[in-house]
Amino acid sequence: MDHPDVAAQLRAVASRIDGLVDRVQRLTEENRSLRQQQEQLAGERSQLLTRNEQARTRVEAMIARLKSLEQHT
Structure with missing residues (x-):
């Protein structure tokens, strides 16, 4: 592997890490x-x-009062 390939791979990894962050x-x-x-x-x-x-x-409570009124009439 020559240096340009390694540098390109490192840039790609760094870019991927930035995207993940x-x-x-x-x-x-x-x-x-x-x-x-x-x-x-x-x-x-x-x-x-x-x-x-x-x-x-x-x-x-209203129902109870109505039932009570109903029983008294």
Whole structure:
């Protein structure tokens, strides 16, 4: 092997490494963003479950009052 071939191979390897480093950085950022979205969605889900439970409780209380009124008439 002569020196130009080795130099070309080294440049190719260096270019490949640079590409892989860029890809890792993009994937790391994407992963961070997805984890953030997941946390946000989990928080929203928790709030919705709480609101749903509160609504269910209110509806059950209304039904109980209506049944009570119905029995008194």
